[in-house]
Amino acid sequence: MGGYGSGQRWRSKPQTDTALPLDVRWLARRGLFRPGITARMLMRWTRNGQADGSITAFYDARRPDELVLDYHTRALGDTVWTAVHDVIPLEWSPCHYGGERVWCRCPECGSQRAVLYSLHGGFRCVSCNHLAYSSTRDDRLARLNRRAARITERLGAESEWVLNGLILPFKPKGMHWRTYDRLGHEWRSIQAEAHGMYETELSRLMASTERVLGERRGR
Numbered sequence: 001m002g003g004y005g006s007g008q009r010w011r012s013k014p015q016t017d018t019a020l021p022l023d024v025r026w027l028a029r030r031g032l033f034r035p036g037i038t039a040r041m042l043m044r045w046t047r048n049g050q051a052d053g054s055i056t057a058f059y060d061a062r063r064p065d066e067l068v069l070d071y072h073t074r075a076l077g078d079t080v081w082t083a084v085h086d087v088i089p090l091e092w093s094p095c096h097y098g099g100e101r102v103w104c105r106c107p108e109c110g111s112q113r114a115v116l117y118s119l120h121g122g123f124r125c126v127s128c129n130h131l132a133y134s135s136t137r138d139d140r141l142a143r144l145n146r147r148a149a150r151i152t153e154r155l156g157a158e159s160e161w162v163l164n165g166l167i168l169p170f171k172p173k174g175m176h177w178r179t180y181d182r183l184g185h186e187w188r189s190i191q192a193e194a195h196g197m198y199e200t201e202l203s204r205l206m207a208s209t210e211r212v213l214g215e216r217r218g219r
Contacts, residue, residue, distance in 0.1 A: 016131050019117035022055075024067070024090070024104050032059050033102055065090050067104065073121050086122055140197065148190045151183050 022043075027033065032041050038061065044054040055071035069086040089105035091112065103112045106125035116123035117131060155169040168187055171180040 016117060016126065019119050019129065019131060020123075022069075022088070022104070022116045022118070022123045023114060024102050025114050027057060027059075027067075028102050032057060033064075034061070036061050038062075064092065069123070073118075084122070088116065088123060144190050144194045144197075148187060148194070151187045151190075155180075155183065 024033075027041065027043075030041065032039055037059075039059055041057045041059075042054060043057060055069050058068040058070065067088040067090050069084070069088060071084050071086075072081040073084055086107075088107060089110075091103050091105060092100040093103065095101050103114060104116055105111070106113055106116060106128055107122065108124050108128040111125050111127070113125050116125055117129050118124070119129055119131075152169055155175075156172045168184050171177065
């Protein structure tokens with residue numbers, strides 16, 4: 001993994017969407033932290049349809065205070081890959097309606113986080129990686145894509161549905177129809193707004209191209 005963020009301007013902080021995220025909430029929803037189990041899970045990241053990295057996460061319920069990561073990394077501009085065996089501290093907090101919620105601790109500063117990020121090596125928090133949250137600078141279209149991705153993930157589909165599919169995923173077993181209809185309405189509204197923005201931007205680019213070609217023909 002690694003190699004993200006090489007195109008960032010030196011004057012600005014890298015953004016979180018240039019880094020590989022490790023979200024323990026995502027792992028929990030997929031059952032990695034079930035009581036009494038020992039499990040491995042392979043996580044893969046993609047960007048623009050291309051593989052960006054993968055790691056193996058290992059959890060042993062007999063040691064509930066740690067998550068073990070195995071992966072390979074390399075420094076920016078380097079061609080040599082190094083094997084990494086990283087241990088991320090975990091802790092648990094009670095939920096209001098029963099059960100527990102898992103958190104990770106940043107291995108560098110010890111802060112409690114739901115998500116850690118890796119730029120070119122180990123996973124650390126936003127502050128230790130000197131990152132800026134992408135949501136503070138993203139345009140409207142990027143925010144729409146993230147909202148749609150959250151809905152499709154809640155419905156049990158992968159985020160690639162947002163880019164590769166234009167139909168709402170089926171209702172998950174156990175979800176109330178009222179909840180499904182509400183999420184579906186929001187999802188369709190997002191798709192409609194995003195489609196309109198794409199068309200507006202395309203029209204703007206075509207008009208700009210025509211103007212430039214017209215100026216060149218007039219010379």
